[in-house]
Amino acid sequence: MTTVPEKDRLHAQITFAVEIDKLKRIIRRNLLMDGSRRENDAEHSWYVSMLAMVFAEHAPPGTDIQRVVAMLMVHDLVEIDAGDTFVHDAVAVAAQAEAERAAADRIFALLPADQAAGLRQLWEEFEARETPEARFARALDRFAPLLANHNTQGGTWPLFKVTADQVMRNVRLIEEGSPSLGAYAIDLVRRSVSMGYLPE
Amino acid sequence: MTTVPEKDRLHAQITFAVEIDKLKRIIRRNLLMDGSRRENDAEHSWYVSMLAMVFAEHAPPGTDIQRVVAMLMVHDLVEIDAGDTFVHDAVAVAAQAEAERAAADRIFALLPADQAAGLRQLWEEFEARETPEARFARALDRFAPLLANHNTQGGTWPLFKVTADQVMRNVRLIEEGSPSLGAYAIDLVRRSVSMGYLPE
Ligand SMILES: [Ca+2]
Numbered sequence: 296m297t298t299v300p301e302k303d304r305l306h307a308q309i310t311f312a313v314e315i316d317k318l319k320r321i322i323r324r325n326l327l328m329d330g331s332r333r334e335n336d337a338e339h340s341w342y343v344s345m346l347a348m349v350f351a352e353h354a355p356p357g358t359d360i361q362r363v364v365a366m367l368m369v370h371d372l373v374e375i376d377a378g379d380t381f382v383h384d385a386v387a388v389a390a391q392a393e394a395e396r397a398a399a400d401r402i403f404a405l406l407p408a409d410q411a412a413g414l415r416q417l418w419e420e421f422e423a424r425e426t427p428e429a430r431f432a433r434a435l436d437r438f439a440p441l442l443a444n445h446n447t448q449g450g451t452w453p454l455f456k457v458t459a460d461q462v463m464r465n466v467r468l469i470e471e472g473s474p475s476l477g478a479y480a481i482d483l484v485r486r487s488v489s490m491g492y493l494p495e
Numbered sequence: 496m497t498t499v500p501e502k503d504r505l506h507a508q509i510t511f512a513v514e515i516d517k518l519k520r521i522i523r524r525n526l527l528m529d530g531s532r533r534e535n536d537a538e539h540s541w542y543v544s545m546l547a548m549v550f551a552e553h554a555p556p557g558t559d560i561q562r563v564v565a566m567l568m569v570h571d572l573v574e575i576d577a578g579d580t581f582v583h584d585a586v587a588v589a590a591q592a593e594a595e596r597a598a599a600d601r602i603f604a605l606l607p608a609d610q611a612a613g614l615r616q617l618w619e620e621f622e623a624r625e626t627p628e629a630r631f632a633r634a635l636d637r638f639a640p641l642l643a644n645h646n647t648q649g650g651t652w653p654l655f656k657v658t659a660d661q662v663m664r665n666v667r668l669i670e671e672g673s674p675s676l677g678a679y680a681i682d683l684v685r686r687s688v689s690m691g692y693l694p695e
Contacts, residue, residue, distance in 0.1 A: 305679060308549050313646060315545060316528035319538045328516035338519045341541035345515060345568055349508050349610070361561045364568075368545055410549070446513060479505060 311405040325440040330447040373398035434472025449492030511605040525640040530647040573598035634672025649692030
C-alpha cells in the first residue's frame with residue numbers, strides 16, 4: 296500500500312475547495328424571504344444547516360444533529376454538474392438521478408480517497424432517506440422553501456403553477472422527518488391557500 | 496421557574512429562521528472564484544464550514560471540528576445589523592465591535608433563552624480567539640478570501656488598494672490556527688506578488 300504524500304493531499308483538498316465554490320452559482324426555484332431574487336444552492340445549504348441547529352428538538356430523540364448538519368452541507372454538491380431539479384417535475388426528478396450519480400463520481404473524487412468516501416457516504420445516506428438523520432435533513436430541505444414561499448406571498452408558486460395538492464405531497468416528507476415540523480407545515484399550506492398564495 | 500410552552504418555542508424558532516435569511520443579502524468584499532460577482536455572508540458561511548470539514552487534518556490534534564463548523568455557521572450573523580467590515584480598515588474594525596455586540600443582543604435573543612445562550616457562546620468564542628476551535632475557524636475565515644483573490648487575478652485587492660504587507664498580517668491569523676495552512680497561505684501571497692496580482 297502506498298501513502299499519498301502530505302503535499303499531494305493538501306493539493307487535492309485545495310482543488311476540491313476551488314471546485315465547490317461553483318455551488319454559489321447554481322440557482323434554485325425559490326426566492327429569498329424579501330422576494331428580491333432567487334436563492335442559490337450554497338446559501339440554501341448554509342440555511343438548512345442552520346435550521347438543523349435551530350429545530351434540533353423537533354428531530355426524533357437520539358438523532359445525531361451534527362451528522363444532519365454535515366449531510367445538509369454536502370447534499371447539493373452534485374448539482375454543480377447536474378443542476379437544480381424542480382421537486383414538482385416528476386419526469387425531471389427521474390432523469391436527474393443518473394446525472395447526480397455521475398456528478399458524485401467526479402466531484403467527491405477530487406478529494407483524497409478517504410475523505411471522498413466519507414463525504415460520498417453522507418450524500419448517499421441523504422439520498423436513501425433511511426436513517427432518522429437523513430429523514431430529518433430531507434424534512435428541513437423541504438421546509439425551507441415552503442417557509443420562503445409562504446413569506447413572499449406565494450413566491451414562485453404561481454410562476455411554476457404549483458397547487459396545494461403538490462405542496463401537500465412534499466409536506467409528507469417533512470412529517471416523515473419531524474412530526475412537529477410536519478404539523479406546522481400543514482398549517483402553513485392551509486394559511487397559504489386561505490390567503491390566496493396557493494390555488495387548491 | 497416557568498416553562499415556555501412548546502408552541503411558543505416553535506414560534507420563536509420560526510421568527511429566528513425568518514430573520515437569519517437576511518444574511519444572504521450582506522455583501523462581502525471578495526468575489527466568487529469565477530469573478531462574476533461579490534460573495535454574500537450566507538454562502539461564505541457555508542463555504543468556510545465546508546473548509547472546516549475538508550481541511551480538518553490541518554487543525555491541531557484534538558480540535559473539535561464539529562464545534563468549528565457550528566461556530567463558522569453563526570460567526571457572521573451579527574452582520575445582519577452591523578454589516579461586513581473590511582479587514583484591512585483598522586478604524587472600521589474598532590468601531591464595529593460595539594455594533595456587533597448590539598446585533599448579538601438583538602438577534603440571538605429571538606430564540607428561546609437556552610438556544611440563544613448556546614449560539615451566543617459560539618459567537619463569543621469565535622471572537623475571543625482563545626480556543627483551538629476558534630483559532631482554526633478564524634484561520635479558515637481568512638484563508639477563503641485569500642484563495643478567492645488569488646484565483647481571480649487579485650480579485651478586489653487592486654480596487655481596495657490592498658498591499659502584500661497587509662495580506663501578510665492576515666496570514667499570521669491563519670498560521671495561529673493552522674501552521675500548515677499558514678505555510679500554504681504565505682506561498683499563495685508570494686505567488687500573487689510574483690504574478691502581479693498584489694503590489695509589494
Ligand atoms: Ca466577517
